[in-house]
Amino acid sequence: MDYFAYKNNKLYCEDVDLQDIAMQYGTPCYVYSKKTLERHVDVYKKAFKSKDNLICFSVKSLSNISILEFINKKGCGFDVVSGGELKRVLHVGADPKKIIFSGVGKSYDEILLGIQNNILSFNIESEAEVYRIEEIASSKNKVVDIAIRFNPEVDSGGHEYIKTGRKGDKFGISSDDSVLKIANHIYQSKNLNLVGLACHIGSQILDLESYRLTAQNIKKLSINIKKIGHDLDFLDLGGGLGIPYENDKTPSPEELISIIEQELEDIDERIVLEPGRSISGNAGILLTTVEYIKENFLIVDAAMNDLLRPALYKAKHDVWNLKEMESIDQVWTIVGPVCESSDVIAREHSINANEGDVLAIKTAGAYGFVMSSNYNSRVRPAEVMVDGKTFNVIRSRESFNDLIKNEINLND
Ligand SMILES: Cc1ncc(COP(=O)(O)O)c(C=O)c1O
Structure with missing residues (x-):
């Protein structure tokens, strides 16, 4: 269960029209629903009949500090797998006695x-x-x-x-x-x-x-x-x-x-x-714009560097147009701009779309942004959190300076 749904033929996250986020922050852009995250945490917590239990959210699935801070406030512990993840959860004030290091x-x-x-x-x-x-x-x-x-x-x-x-x-x-x-x-x-x-x-x-x-x-x-x-x-x-x-x-x-x-x-x-995906997975989507149409391909602006799962695991994601269609009569293979044949978001996917349309790649909250890279010198996308009627950027889109900031030109 999640809070991404069509209202008046437009796709919303909670009470926010996703087109507004695409307009304001551009695409590709990850969008997370706070209410969905909260619901998933609550389902886990309420499901226990025994009092003594601990839910340690698996940080590797989604590690943005705003998300971790929220999950920490909900009383969860954390499962971490690196010094970086441990520092992230300490940074948001996690109780060390609720941290497991795997x-x-x-x-x-x-x-x-x-x-x-x-x-x-x-x-x-x-x-x-x-x-x-x-x-x-x-x-x-x-x-x-x-x-x-x-x-x-x-x-x-x-x-x-x-x-x-x-x-x-x-x-x-x-x-x-x-x-x-x-x-x-x-x-x-x-x-x-x-x-x-x-x-x-x-x-x-x-x-x-x-x-x-x-x-x-x-x-x-x-x-x-x-x-x-x-x-x-x-x-x-x-x-x-x-x-x-x-x-x-x-x-x-x-x-x-x-x-x-x-x-x-x-x-x-x-x-x-130590749940990860079942808390964060369908709390997130990746917004992407159709750049070109060629033969049977929708060429979009999100790629395997933004969402690796389809290329890495042949994972399947549903993809929706932000504009709800009365009926769907087209089938497309949705691909990104990266120079790899494996850069396919969805194969033979039923969706109606035109150039310029914004699509939502669904269930992208877990193992989405966290696996992103700068391959092909592409900047990592922005991350935005929706809370009811409001939305805020929780990670800015990277810039060219971010791409080269640790590089050293020996001739300088
Ligand atoms: C030790 C450990 N705990 C928890 C998880 C979270 O798994 P999932 O996101 O499928 O719930 C993983 C992920 O592989 C893991 O390696």
Whole structure:
């Protein structure tokens, strides 16, 4: 459910005519609906019957500081995967005790930053990482809270590039024996404290049975870990819930949480979830203008550098004309200006459009702007937030100076 809809034949975001945003800020331009974000956060929060839980918004899906500040005010924690993301959430005043740091390759400096800020947990993904955190903790005379991210060996379905919990994937610790060995080591350590067990099986997951299996696996493993003597604070089932990109039926957060609560009914630990896409995905669209029409192509001003998902994952996005049409009788392949054959926004898409029309690429809030680049020396687009009748730019369109500001001309 989102707040992008036609009123009087014009596409609105909440109470704002999207054409007004295109006129004021130009295209391509990301537009986010605050009300949609709020609704998604509230759905997650209200779905829990158990009181003890924590929603850690996955910052990698959408990381603009205005968005993070809003999500922070809504009481969520954050799942971060880099020092940059950690600095972003600290910048907006996040409570460190609601920050989880995931990722297979945390650097020395990133670990130090997390330790200095007393975050809730480092979700560790290898034995080597445990030793590195222990060494840094010992050198700073600290006791550091960590959770073990294990690999539950569950195939979550969907695109190869977004599955993370199968045997052979680079994420998490693969065998129960290795997890228990690490848990034993942590138990002996003066500088480490095991606070949780974590996993994340993938993204755009449509089959809730893979979550049921994962919940069963995490419960079993946590019981064995507690036998060592650990007293865990949380079990973290990651993010990954799928969303409708093309009007498809997707499971709701309520259904997901109900399955998890059923499976973990008799455990004492808090439940942590790390949703990204299901909060930010359909809270955002990308506005783009049709520049040219050629053969069966609509050539638009947004490209793979603005929205990489179609080129990277063959991901599908619905595309709407801001002017509502009575009937649609045209089929176009919508492409961007970048010099790559993969720069296709949508193939054989039913839409009526003319040169100069502004289109909305839907469900672009998650893994949209955050994956943008300057490829072909294109400036990154503006980001705008709508709140009821008002809208504000939350990131300006880049300029030529932004493009070259870190470059050094050796002849100058
Ligand atoms: C560890 C971790 N947690 C949470 C997420 C968020 O996933 P999603 O945006 O699909 O909810 C990801 C994304 O891949 C992840 O790697």
